[in-house]
Amino acid sequence: MDRKKKIIQTSILGIVANCLLAGFKAFVGAVTGSIAIVLDAVNNLSDALSSVITIIGTKIAGKEPDKKHPLGHGRVEYISAAIIAIIVSYAGITSLIESVKKLINPSTPEYTTTSLIIVAVAVVVKIVLGTYVKKVGKEVNSDSLVASGEDAKLDAVISTSTLVAAIIFIISGVSLEAWLGAIISIVIIKSGYEMIADTISHILGERIEMQLSHEIKRIVVSFDEVLGAYDLSLHNYGPERYVGSIHIEVDEDMSMARLDQLQREITYKVMEETEVVLEGIGIYCKNKKDSPADLLRKELSRFAKKFDYVKQIHGFYFDEQKQIVSFDLVISFDAPNRRSLFDEIVEAIKKEYPQYSFNINMDIDLSD
Structure with missing residues (x-):
């Protein structure tokens, strides 16, 4: 029935x-x-x-x-x-x-x-x-x-x-x-x-249920070429209707043709197993392991996580030529004042790494 x-x-x-x-x-x-x-x-x-x-x-x-x-x-x-x-x-x-x-x-x-x-x-x-x-x-x-x-x-x-x-x-x-x-x-x-x-x-609009969030991310990262899944956002249009988007991290050398195919495969599989429609899949390129950009990402991640309520950094990009560093900083909603903490972390990073210019975005803690 x-x-x-x-x-x-x-x-x-x-x-x-x-x-x-x-x-x-x-x-x-x-x-x-x-x-x-x-x-x-x-x-x-x-x-x-x-x-x-x-x-x-x-x-x-x-x-x-x-x-x-x-x-x-x-x-x-x-x-x-x-x-x-x-x-x-x-x-x-x-x-x-x-x-x-x-x-x-x-x-x-x-x-x-x-x-x-x-x-x-x-x-x-x-x-x-x-x-x-x-x-x-x-x-x-x-x-x-x-x-x-x-x-x-x-x-x-x-x-x-x-x-x-x-x-x-x-x-x-x-x-x-x-x-x-x-x-x-x-x-x-x-x-x-x-x-x-x-x-x-x-x-x-409520936070995505943990079980559904974990299930969708599990499906997405089950593809070998997906190195990470972030920023899962779902909008509820009734008990049986979810529409949303997600960011995936892939190797920086992946071709556009393969990337397009991968996005379609992910969309289909998520829809088939969860009935959730992913209308958009954003892309983060991951730098080669142990490259200057990769090492800097790991170093900045460790530094940021010294602060309470910092969940992760992602969407990392390093322009070596211009010495510009960009990434998203996710701060938990449990923080007493997220904006104040974000400003404090940004100031500390700039002070610790004065040789770089930073574009840091305070990302929303959308899902578990």
Whole structure:
């Protein structure tokens, strides 16, 4: 089964289950006068809406690329996940408001054995549903499904709190429903905020996953003529769409014809094994071993790495005739002030090697 079809089928299952639960809970809440059960029913309807949004988002994301969106519409899935996160947050805020109202103007709920059994069944259903939806979401890399699954589990927590409040009321006559509702509402609001923050982070663009980064670089350096792979940059256009570029280091004597062929071979193999499209492969020429340029590169690399947070230098080029040295200096994002450290290193290098002119670029620590 393809990814799109699996997401839609799972979402339809969520819609059916949540609508049935909402109907049961609304009836039980109306009979018992329990605000918590009624709110629970409303929350189930919001879950069904989340599944509808997931289906719509998946269908739009699957549209073919067009002139305005040449890399497709995959990022719509992140937008649909953000909408679901907002719905979760709204449900939490609404629940908190209603719980506070109940605290200010308390009323005595009436619980029956039937109503409690229905709520208990709902807890089991939501746990099973939430676990399944979240599992499928991770399998197909769908933020929308993961958010829906997490929301379903939060519903189970709400229903459980209702059950606990009911048992306490039956045993002691003390109604804690509103207090538990307020506490759970805060938990839901927090979860909604975290979902929104996570989705926005995806939209902004995150660091490449270490496993994917290592896999791509492993494939690239598996070619005997590639002496190093650097500056891997990937742009995410949806969970199933990565487009990027990389720099490779090759022998300075490689012919243009062979270099062109090598670039094509690398692009094809990376696409075949990872489904990542490398739109560009930049070239660094490596000097002959033990040549003046090679020796200077090693010496400058050792010098630069004396400073904390320096990861590497690459893209090294030495113009012997003009005595100009050029290279990229990669400083970790863990450095308290990357720009200040870079300026300090450049000054130290110029002071240590006054006979050369330097063109040093502070490169971005893009990938592991």
